[in-house]
Amino acid sequence: MTTLATQTAGPQDGTKHAEPTEHEAAAISDIVFDFCGVLIDWQCAAALRGRYPDTLVDRICAPDDPYGFFDYEDRMDHGEALADILPDVRRDHGDDIADIFADYIARYDDSLTRIIPGTESLLKDLKDAGYGVWGLTNWSYETFHFAFDKFPQLKELLDGTVVSGAEKQxxxxxxxxxxxxxxFGIADPASSVFFDDTPRNVEGAKSVGMHAFLFDDATHARRELQSLGVRI
Known part of the structure; x- marks a missing residue:
């Protein structure tokens, strides 16, 4: 899929890296963003509401979902194919739930409700200032294309994206x-910043030497970047 990790070459005009600032220790050149919850508002219920009873949708989309949709989706994010997972769904929860899960995956774009407010302008400002702007996401290789199909501006703004399902990491x-x-061609992790809405993923980035912040909203992200000397 041409929109996945193969598209990670940086800009060719030599403007990728920002000039050093007085914050020499930071010297930030690249900013990396998670997708769902950071760039895109993902809502499980949006792909199911109106097609199935509200009480069932509420159970499926609850944190303690008894049907395991999130667990099965995690397996896809880790690189498993839907065709290999569906037999497990049928065995564990029956044909009706398996059919709903297959339908949910087929219409996954319905769960991508909007770009998170303020993030598009943040990406534009970073690119205009000469920073590298990248995506790093836990997402199935079978459904990731919906992100760029529905929001092509993100494909244009990001210099490249690495997708877990394609890499099986x-x-x-x-x-x-x-x-x-x-x-991404980032030799020094300390020259990069990562944003994610999940604490353990933020800690994972910090463990390899990246600056990392828990994403709240685009305004706070902008302030956190500025605190590191990013000129936006």
């Missing part, structure tokens, strides 16, 4: 961050 494992840093 995933956050918060240190090797996945190191893989991404290599693909």
């Amino acid at each position: 995933f956050k918060p494992n240190a090797g996945f961050y190191r893989l991404a840093l290599g693909r």
Whole structure:
């Protein structure tokens, strides 16, 4: 899939790296973003509501989902194919739930409700200032294309994206961050910043030497970047 980790070459005009500032220790040149919860608002229920009873949708999308949708989706994010997972869903929960899960995956774009407010302008400002801007996501190789199909501006703004399902590596494992840093051409992890909405993924990035912040909203992210000397 051409939109995955193979598209990680940086800009060719020599403007990728920002000039050093007085914050010499930081010397930030590249910013890396998670997708769901950071760039894209993902809502499980949005792909199911109106097609199935509300009470069932509420159970499926609850943190303690008895049908294991999130667990099965995690397996896809880790690189397993839907065709290999569906027999397990049928065995564990029956044909009806398996059919709903297959339908959910087929219409995954419905769960991607919008770009998180303020992040598009943040990416634009970073690129205009000469920083490298990248994506690093735990996402299935079978459904990741929906992100760029639905929000093509993200494909244009990001210099490249590494996807767990394509690599069969995933956050918060240190090797996945190191893989991404290599693909992005970032020799010094301390020159990069990572944003994620999951604490363990933030800690994983820190463990390999990246600056990392728990994403709250684009305004706070902008302030955190500025605190490191990023000129936006």
